[in-house]
Amino acid sequence: xxxxxxxxxxxxxxxxxxxxxxxxxxxxxxxxxxxxxxxxxxxxxxxxxxxxxxxxxxxxxxxxxxxxxxxxxxxxxxxxxxxxxxxxxxxxxxxxxxxxxxxxxxxxxxxxxxxxxxxxxxxxxxxxxxxxxxxxxxxxxxxxxxxxxxxxxxxxxxxxxxxxxxxxxxxxxxxxxxxxxxxxxxxxxxxxxxxxxxxxxxxxxxxxxxxxxxxxxxxxxxxxxxxxxxxxxxxxxxxxxxxxxxxxxxxxxxxxxxxxxxxxxxxxxxxxxxxxxxxxxxxxxxxxxxxxxxxxxxxxxxxxxxxxxxxxxxxxxxxxxxxxxxxxxxxxxxxxxxxxxxxxxxxxxxxxxxxxxxxxxxxxxxxxxxxxxxxxxxxxxxxxxxxxxxxxxxxxxxxxxxxxxxxxxxxxxxxxxxxxxxxxxxxxxxxxxxxxxxxxxxxxxxxxxxxxxxxxxxxxxxxxxxxxxxxxxxxxxxxxxxxxxxxxxxxxxxxxxxxxxxxxxxxxxxxxxxxxxxxxxxxxxxxxxxxxxxxxxx
Numbered sequence: 001x002x003x004x005x006x007x008x009x010x011x012x013x014x015x016x017x018x019x020x021x022x023x024x025x026x027x028x029x030x031x032x033x034x035x036x037x038x039x040x041x042x043x044x045x046x047x048x049x050x051x052x053x054x055x056x057x058x059x060x061x062x063x064x065x066x067x068x069x070x071x072x073x074x075x076x077x078x079x080x081x082x083x084x085x086x087x088x089x090x091x092x093x094x095x096x097x098x099x100x101x102x103x104x105x106x107x108x109x110x111x112x113x114x115x116x117x118x119x120x121x122x123x124x125x126x127x128x129x130x131x132x133x134x135x136x137x138x139x140x141x142x143x144x145x146x147x148x149x150x151x152x153x154x155x156x157x158x159x160x161x162x163x164x165x166x167x168x169x170x171x172x173x174x175x176x177x178x179x180x181x182x183x184x185x186x187x188x189x190x191x192x193x194x195x196x197x198x199x200x201x202x203x204x205x206x207x208x209x210x211x212x213x214x215x216x217x218x219x220x221x222x223x224x225x226x227x228x229x230x231x232x233x234x235x236x237x238x239x240x241x242x243x244x245x246x247x248x249x250x251x252x253x254x255x256x257x258x259x260x261x262x263x264x265x266x267x268x269x270x271x272x273x274x275x276x277x278x279x280x281x282x283x284x285x286x287x288x289x290x291x292x293x294x295x296x297x298x299x300x301x302x303x304x305x306x307x308x309x310x311x312x313x314x315x316x317x318x319x320x321x322x323x324x325x326x327x328x329x330x331x332x333x334x335x336x337x338x339x340x341x342x343x344x345x346x347x348x349x350x351x352x353x354x355x356x357x358x359x360x361x362x363x364x365x366x367x368x369x370x371x372x373x374x375x376x377x378x379x380x381x382x383x384x385x386x387x388x389x390x391x392x393x394x395x396x397x398x399x400x401x402x403x404x405x406x407x408x409x410x411x412x413x414x415x416x417x418x419x420x421x422x423x424x425x426x427x428x429x430x431x432x433x434x435x436x437x438x439x440x441x442x443x444x445x446x447x448x449x450x451x452x453x454x455x456x457x458x459x460x461x462x463x464x465x466x467x468x469x470x471x472x473x474x475x476x477x478x479x480x481x482x483x484x485x486x487x488x489x490x491x492x493x494x495x496x497x498x499x500x501x502x503x504x505x506x507x508x509x510x511x512x513x514x515x516x517x518x519x520x521x522x523x524x525x526x527x528x529x530x531x532x533x534x535x536x537x538x
Contacts, residue, residue, distance in 0.1 A: 071113030090119035105135035141197040150243035153459035280313040359415040437523035452491035488517035
């Protein structure tokens with residue numbers, strides 16, 4: 001055999017060996033789009049008089065587990081978690097070990113959700129359940145419904161829906177102490193479904209928890225409850241969603257601490273309605289103080305003029321409680337004054353220009369503040385100091401397509417520590433009226449309810465652009481709106497206190513109802529959205 005033939009045979013042998021070594025789908029073959037199949041189990045599916053401690057599940061192909069801790073729901077809940085293997089490797093079998101002593105005459109559901117998928121193409125075996133009974137039959141009743149957020153229009157995620165059996169041992173406080181009789185989960189959908197339920201009367205709850213122990217902790221969890229008793233088999237579903245809400249916690253004083261020289265933070269938990277701080281210690285007549293709640297934090301900040309003492313004594317109080325506290329002083333540095341504008345670009349025609357500060361401003365020398373337009377002409381203005389935040393508002397007649405300059409010389413602003421500003425120079429401008437749009441909304445208030453109408457830039461409660469209060473049917477005009485997408489909601493202000501009130505489980509108070517306008521309103525420049533009607537019949 002010559003060298004050329006030997007080389008050809010060697011190359012052919014290598015090619016054949018390489019081809020035989022390849023596994024998997026041949027190039028150009030059909031993609032596997034079939035989910036794995038459950039074949040059998042030991043003990044069998046829907047076994048009665050179940051007494052085993054171990055279960056083996058068999059599948060038609062290699063499977064793996066994904067997000068098992070998130071997906072797996074055991075109903076009724078067990079004290080100890082199931083031990084499931086293998087995890088992290090592919091297998092055609094799953095072994096389940098039960099550590100608990102199972103309740104007698106009870107149907108159990110091990111719902112794997114979408115945790116099981118095939119090893120190659122990640123095809124999901126959706127909603128797989130393993131069911132058995134420690135009694136002589138399998139319970140077969142079903143119940144379904146939906147869950148929603150009480151305040152936000154966002155679809156809730158990972159919500160536990162639970163049922164407590166109402167019998168001679170039931171009390172409303174059971175949800176704080178014991179796990180429910182049944183549990184299911186709404187993970188990525190608002191809908192929920194119970195299967196294999198027993199005949200009886202039940203309390204229906206929704207719980208949004210960071211830790212899925214199925215026991216309600218009002219300080220951490222959100223809750224929703226169905227106000228009526230669920231009777232099975234009479235009831236098979238509910239038509240209105242269960243609304244999730246966070247209960248308002250009772251007031252509890254945490255601590256008071258010096259943050260920096262001349263600034264004390266009073267921390268608290270819960271409802272701090274009308275919280276006030278009063279000084280008990282004797283001070284000189286020149287002593288001054290300012291207290292303000294910190295936005296979105298359970299903190300009351302208290303600034304005071306520096307004083308040469310080691311500590312101060314305070315009363316923290318409102319109409320319902322009173323705490324006394326001593327604050328020791330160790331800090332020796334005052335926060336330097338920082339001032340910043342609310343905008344350095346565009347001041348929208350519906351907005352107010354603010355100068356924000358880290359320390360309370362107690363004195364303004366307007367003779368040192370120069371406010372001019374494009375032609376360097378003086379702009380007449382009025383100013384005010386916010387009572388809620390450390391900021392100063394400037395009110396003036398805003399002109400379209402105008403440029404403005406606010407220049408503050410040193411000493412224009414003095415804070416509570418007698419610190420004055422350096423030179424400030426802020427430039428901003430306005431747009432043309434045609435750069436904005438308008439929404440006209442006809443409110444049909446069928447039952448003349450007290451309504452809070454909110455214009456939002458998103459489905460969350462903290463994106464309020466405008467708020468109106470109405471108690472009859474009327475037409476609302478929202479003008480000078482930036483080109484954006486807007487949402488509208490109506491809060492049924494039952495107690496007419498001009499704010500949304502949450503619920504309380506033990507008092508059986510549902511949160512005030514919120515109705516969202518079904519259409520998203522898209523505003524363009526120089527465009528008027530008219531003829532929209534929002535009917536509130538609640």
